[in-house]
Amino acid sequence: MGDLESNEGFAALVEPHRRELLAHCYRMLGSVQDAEDMVQETFLRAWRAQDGFEGRASLRTWLYRIATNVCLTALASSPRRPLPTGLGQPPSDPTGQLESRPELPWLEPLPDELVWGRHEPAPDEEVVSRESVRLAFVAALQHLTAQQRAVLILRDVLAWSAVEVAAALDLSVAAANSSLQRARAHLASVRAGRAERGSDPVAGGGLVAEFARAFESYDVARIAELLTADAVWEMPPFTGWYSGSAEIARLIETQCPASGPGDIRMVRTAANGQPVLALYMRGDDGVHRAFQLQQLTVRDGRVAHVACYFDTALFDAFGLPAVLPPAGSADLLLRHEAGAERGVLAQPG
Structure with missing residues (x-):
């Protein structure tokens, strides 16, 4: 196992993946705090399971598999995180009474510094694209089931193959493909319903x-x-x-x-x-x-x-x-x- 056999060696290997795993967990959960907690849980599970890491997949792929399943476990007991526009009601009267629901889990923003740091990376160094964490995209993901969310992110954001996704989620390839089709169709209907149009890639x-x-x-x-x-x-x-x-x-x-x-x-x-x-x-x-x-x-x-x-x-x-x-x-x-x-x-x- 080489460097994985020591605490310092393990940390040195997994720490470079922290930012992209944080973005991945955020896409799944819609919460900064929850995403940070899930990354820590991912590293803990990876540390405990390192003897079972045989190197057939890359360390990065192995960590993503763990992170995805950690998030799926969390989502089993956690409702989706919408924005108010995702609740299904029409626009409100601006002069009317404001109704506050602080007990609901709301979608949260993801600070850029946690993902990209204080300096802009070179294009070939940017492992997390801004489009993949845009607020509108993450808000739309909240309308999918946990499995659909995982499949769509692994296929369309991380560009995994259907075989890789099926293995990561313990699904058949047919089930993974079916889940992806349903996820894409649902995401398209959500975006069409909002008459979503593209935002400027870099706001002036x-x-x-x-x-x-x-x-x-x-x-x-x-x-x-x-x-x-x-x-x-x-x-x-x-x-x-x-x-x-x-x-x-x-x-x-x-x-x-x-x-x-x-x-x-x-x-x-x-x-x-x-x-x-x-x-x-x-x-x-x-x-x-x-x-x-x-x-x-x-x-x-x-x-x-x-x-x-x-x-x-x-x-x-x-x-x-x-x-x-x-x-x-x-x-x-x-x-x-x-x-x-x-x-x-x-x-x-």
């Missing part, structure tokens, strides 16, 4: 910065201008979702606790290969505290979809503080300047 930094400035100025009219006419806004754990730039503007005017410029400060980061704006809201004491994360989908030079996450525990997953230091001071937020136009945006003086 200028647009994201302007969107942040509009919020920091609390310029609702400008926010509406930066949205597509058919934009969608959703914000778990609130169950409602909102369609159209005019309706979203009414939502912000009616429900947002900000009252004017300076109440909001924004910090840019990224998740699922998409821009994210961390919104901090000023309290009565003048302190800006974590309020929500806005994940943006950009299309045709406008913001086409915003997923707002009100679970402020997610700020920790992004390495973001719960409280911002006074505007204009030197602070640690600049560590998020890890790519094109990432970092602190338009901090008001």
Whole structure:
């Protein structure tokens, strides 16, 4: 077994696969915390089973097989993680009462830094494509059964053969192929039902910065201008979702606790290969505290979809503080300047 026989040797062999396994478990589960837990469980099971690793498959393939089955076990007792648009109800009234369901397991964003680190990899080094973890794709996966999800990811994302998938999941090849067909058909119907259109592969930094400035100025009219006419806004754990730039503007005017410029400060980061704006809201004491994360989908030079996450525990997953230091001071937020136009945006003086 060579290096697998020592703790240090085992860790040295499996650790390079951590990021891609995290992305794989996230696709399966839709949760950052759960994905991290499943990667740890994968390494633990691999360590315990190393004597049975005969080298007929690559170490990478072996780890993926373990990770997939670990996730399938977890999914047996865990419901799917939707976004509000996945609950099946029509758009909500932006002036109506907000219904919150914090007890439901909601789909979460995947911080880019956990998958790609702070530096952009060369194309031939990027083992996890951004398209494979796009929010719309992971949200659509939530409509599949656990087995369909596993088969589709192994076949269409990892490009495994039907024989490899059948062996990994203890299925016949015919059963694996049938599950794949059903998964593809269901995924196509979900996407068609949402009239899904492709997002810009790299969202324009200028647009994201302007969107942040509009919020920091609390310029609702400008926010509406930066949205597509058919934009969608959703914000778990609130169950409602909102369609159209005019309706979203009414939502912000009616429900947002900000009252004017300076109440909001924004910090840019990224998740699922998409821009994210961390919104901090000023309290009565003048302190800006974590309020929500806005994940943006950009299309045709406008913001086409915003997923707002009100679970402020997610700020920790992004390495973001719960409280911002006074505007204009030197602070640690600049560590998020890890790519094109990432970092602190338009901090008001």
